Amino acid sequence: GESVGLHLPTLSVQEGDNSIINCAYSNSASDYFIWYKQESGKGPQFIIDIRSNMDKRQGQRVTVLLNKTVKHLSLQIAATQPGDSAVYFCAENISGSGGGADGLTFGKGTHLIIQP
């Protein structure tokens, strides 16, 4: 089965609300995790990453939380905007070096829909 997966394939939120996208991973040896955003017709775009020696990392309007005990990863987007509409993927790697050398394992993705 999938090494990395998502609980919800579609998430609908009101503009201005906070969004939380979840991801479960099964490989306890994974030590590096990335969130990507993919808009229609485009390649995945890096949002934020976190290494396994951290529980939380914040970026601009985004926060990633890592719970190694239950092998769970989440992406929080504050004050969701229409431009946040996209598919969001979590990905993992064991080497902990940003995806190299042997590539990333991706979840299936969550489609975030922003309601006006």
Added chain:
Amino acid sequence: DAGITQSPRHKVTETGTPVTLRCHQTENHRYMYWYRQDPGHGLRLIHYSYGVKDTDKGEVSDGYSVSRSKTEDFLLTLESATSSQTSVYFCAIGPQFNQPQHFGDGTRLSIL
């Protein structure tokens, strides 16, 4: 992504024909990757390269071959295309200098 160019962006071909997709990078990254993206599967790794002439298989390598004769180009070949290889193909490069892996805009391949 400005540093990665995939060609062609779209291709329609027939079952049994050979197909080659090209990924060109201008960032001198050591690592390059080919993924395919299908509904319900996310992105899956086909092959990757860790240097010129150094390549290895990924999760879904059957039916594909790759070549990397120079740093900037990574070619993906379908020797005899099948309908199951209809997909969107993404090239990625990196990581390097603490920059995570990043992606081109994909090639949409349809095999009829």
